[in-house]
Amino acid sequence: MSPFAEPAENSTPLGWVVLLLALAVSIGAVWLLSGLPILTAAYAGGLATLMALLVLLRGKARGSEVDALAPPDWSVTLAAIDQPGVLVAITDRANRLVCASAAFSSRFGVEKAPPNLALSEEDADEALLKTAREAWREGRAHASHLTLGRDDLRWEVEAQRAGRGEDHLVWRFRPESSEDLATDVGQLVAGPLGKMLDRAGVVAALVSPEGVVRAASPAFAECAAGDPTATLAGRDFADFLRLDERERIFFARAGREGEPYQLIHVSLNNPGEDWLAGPQDAPSLMLLIEAHAALADNHAGDATPKLEKLIEALPLGLAMTDRDGRFLFANPSFLRAIGRPDKGLPTFPSDLVVREDKSAISDAVRRFGKGGLASGDVAVRLASSPEEPVSVGLASMRGMGEPAVLLTLADSKEETELKRQMAQATKMQAIGQLAGGVAHDFNNVLTAIIGYCDLMLLRHMPGDSDYDDIQQIRANSNRAASLTRQLLAFSRQQTLRPEVLQLPDVVSEVSQLLKRLLGEKIEFRVRHDRDLGPVRADPGQLEQVIVNLAVNARDAMAAKGDGTGTLAMSTRKVTVKETRSHAIDMAPGEYTALLVRDTGGGIPPTVIGKIFDPFFTTKEQGKGTGLGLSTVYGIIRQSGGYIHAENVGPADGLGAGALFAIYLPVHHGAAAGAGRRGEAEEPARAWSSGGRVLLVEDEDMVRAVAERALVRAGFTVTAQPDGEDGLAEIANGGEFDLVVSDVVMPGMDGPAMARAIRKLKPDIPILFMSGYAEETLRNEISIDNMHFIAKPFSVEQISRKVGEVLSAANA
Structure with a gap:
């Protein structure tokens, strides 16, 4: 074994003895071989140092391995996240719940984990899934204005990636603050609502959680600073008030000679339940009412006449029900809004709405009557105007004896009537466009029918077997033509002679x-x-x-x-x-x-x-x-x-x-009209010398009838089915005295063809055939020497009109 070898993990005391003996032998060998005491001591010291370092490192490595193998202890995390007012949950990559605060468990249980909370609101489920995906991708995600079921609270949700490998998501659910509500209340207190409260002897101020004034009514500013226009924002609310020995409230500026006030504190907090217990940081509405004019106690009956006058004068409809949903009172604005200014209030709010919405408003009133909710709204349809849904606001009332529910409803009849008129005008415009298009197409069909009837009548004399039948067809066609004129009148596309x-x-x-x-x-x-x-x-x-x-x-x-x-x-x-x-x-x-x-x-x-x-x-x-x-x-x-x-x-x-x-x-111009109308009434000059006519019409039936009518009248006619072919006739050297063209055609329409022809033949007259109104065409088509004949026309009418145009052109 090497002297630097690391002891085995299962080393025994005997192993350590053998190792120490080996080290001693090596030190002795150095002494015998060198004979130098200093060298031997240095060698022994170096071995001792290396052994100590080896033992230290081995101990740390074993400790790390033990820590890595041990399961995580979530008790400290659970204690840290269990905060009042916040719901916290920790999930892994498989969206499994790893740890949750008591508030989260109380609301959602431990069987479901975000984002898969299986809420009844599809929008909330989709928002949570989107938040989870964004948090895994970006590291952090946020969503707001979520309704998480069971009440009308709005929530904001934050998800953040965490852990050694960032393989967990920490979810935090918080009720949205009342800051938006506080901003609106502040504007009302400093504006019209504050003035109305002032007239009723009530002074008001909006105060932040730190006790700083955010907004004040004019009367509060006058009592506190002597100037109704003074800006008190940013100053401590308590600095303006003082208490006497009987704990009555006075304005500090007035001293003991001033009137005592009763303070009503209205918190703008979101409602809380047990799982949300904890400190709230919402502004408060402070109402100061003169003690001698304060509301009577709960056994004394209704509010003072001043408060009743204030409620009656409000433009907003207000009504109150008891906890069982029975109406207690309503101001005139509320009665006007529900369409009962003279009939008075019914027994229950459900009597005001259509049958389908009765259960919705009854459930809402019952829910708010329990006091668990501060405010909300419900969309219903009133029986007096079932076509237009309205939003009824509801708020729980406290501090006035038995629990009650305040209902608010704005009188929006003028706004509703304006919306109805706008919708009607839009609908009429759309129908008018459709009617004009139908009349235009129908006129093409009638032109062909009437024209063929005229041509057939030329070959039959009164008394023939077919003569009466043809006359009947023509009469019914003219009747249909009168219907198209009515359609054009409705669509505002008929020809007017103002x-x-x-x-x-x-x-x-x-x-x-x-x-x-x-x-x-x-x-x-x-x-x-x-x-x-x-x-x-x-x-x-x-x-x-x-x-x-x-x-x-x-x-x-x-x-x-x-x-x-x-x-x-x-x-x-x-x-x-x-x-x-x-x-x-x-x-x-x-x-x-x-x-x-x-x-x-x-x-x-x-x-x-x-x-x-x-x-x-x-x-x-x-x-x-x-x-x-x-x-x-x-x-x-x-x-x-x-x-x-x-x-x-x-x-x-x-x-x-x-x-x-x-x-x-009222017309403020000249009393007599001139111009085109005078020209139209001028007697037509006779025309009998024929002429060359270029006829352009995309409808085969109309083109055939017009061509036969003009040929019969002695004109030389060249017929083309579209604007491109008509222009080609002129461009290829064709000589014509008149162009007769439809207005609406596929590809190149009539006006576009006429402008192109005028570049080649500046003086040639143009006669347009159309089922639309002449005034509309003249406003949209700016072409000189332009004439018009309305569809449907007879054989005689088209022949006479062409003769009139050629006669005027050659005059």
Whole structure:
């Protein structure tokens, strides 16, 4: 054995004796061989040192091995993490629970470990899984605003990698602080809520856990510093108060001559349970009430008149129930918000909501009545307005005798009405676009049907067996064309001929017709205000609006019973102030209003939001197309005006019924229109010399009908199916007197082709065929010498229009 050999792990005392004898022999050999005492002593000392070092290192190595093999002792870790207010758990890489604090075990047990807590909230489960993945990857992760079941507390969760090999995750669950709530309360105390409390004789201050003022009401600032605008933030709350020998509270500035106050301390802590017991660090709301005006004790009944006036004056709806859920009181704002300003409170909050939400609000009130929760909210639908869900706030009340629950509800009827109007406007715009597209495609089909009917009638004489059948087809096609015009009116894409006019003149024009339509049983009244502003609109379309409204009113009064009633039409001037009070969606300005009121009993509330939808009707099948009011809506909106309907009660000697209000903006321009309308009314010049026409139309049926009609009229026609081929005809040297083109085509559309042609032939006239409105096309297409013919057209109409354009071009 080498003298430096390490003793075996199972060495015995005999082994150590043999080793020492070997060392002694080696020392003796050195003495005999060298004969030098100093050398022998140095050799012996070196061996002794090496042996001591070897023994020391061996002992440490054995101790390390023992420590590595021993199982970890979690008792110290458990004692360190068991802190009040925090839930701590330690998991390994297999997400197994290794160690947990008492609070964690009390809430979740020891069978489940994060992130797999199997919570009922899917969002919380997903957030915990995401936190775990991020912690293993980054070393630390954080999540907040989590609801971990059983109550409405919000939690923040932190996971951190730890251990020798960083093969464990330490999870910490903490209730979120009330800092956000404290910030909101501070703003209210320093603002409107503080002023209302001041009027009720209550001074308030928001105080941090350290006793420092964060915000104060004006009355508190005046009592504490003599200046209601003074900034007290950052100063100690206790410095402003003092106690006398009877432990009454006074403001230090006023001294004994001041009024004594009663202090009410409202903690803004999140609620706590046994497993969260411990110090809380949330701000507090300090309310100081004059002792002589303080609330009476629990045996004295209700609060003082000042507090009742304060609650009644609050714009926020407040109500209180007892722990069993019975209403105790409610302020006027709450009654307005639930739609019962005159009926009073029912017995239970569940009586206010629809059947499906009764259990939800009952359970919430019962839960908060137990006092375990501070505040929360529940979404329900009120029976008075089941279409719009509302959020009812709930808060547990303490310090006023028996436990109670405070309910809050904001009156958001104006906001809800605005949302409804915006949704209705968006829906009508979408339906209008759809209706315009349908009318455009339908007009192409009708153009072909009417055109082929015209061509067939040229080969048949009255009395032929097929003549009457062809006339019937043509008549029904024209009827369908009138439906497409109504669709275009609704979608605001019809051709209008606006004039500057007075609304009373339009009403007067149709008065005789209305009297015949209404019959003898319905009284027709007309009243006009003075100094009405002129409006700019199409008189023919306005007449259609008035007739449609009158017919609807007649049918409503006939459906009521005996068919008697009164239809009243009036015009009046609307000021800017009245504008804002009549309709939220109207732009400020001056309007001339046309009011049409009947005594038909009104419009059912369930359908009043749908009456302007196309094809919606309450009449029996076969008695209405459902396009009357939608046409009215489209004409008024295309004319720049507004229309809305409402039910009205008996007034001015008239019974209850419906009121349609039309608002047209006052026109401040010239009194007479000129330009295109004047040109359109100019007599057409005769044209009989023929001409070369380039016809471009992607619909085969329409192209065939138009080509045959123009050839029959004596024109030389070259027909092409798209814009590229039409442009190629001109580019390849084709000579034409007129281009007749559709507007909407695949690939190169009509306007793009026309602009390209104008670069080659600057003076050639363009005649567009389209099912859309002429005004819309003229606004979107800026081309000189452009003309328009609306679809559907007959053989005679297309021939005459081409002749008029060529005649004007050669004049």
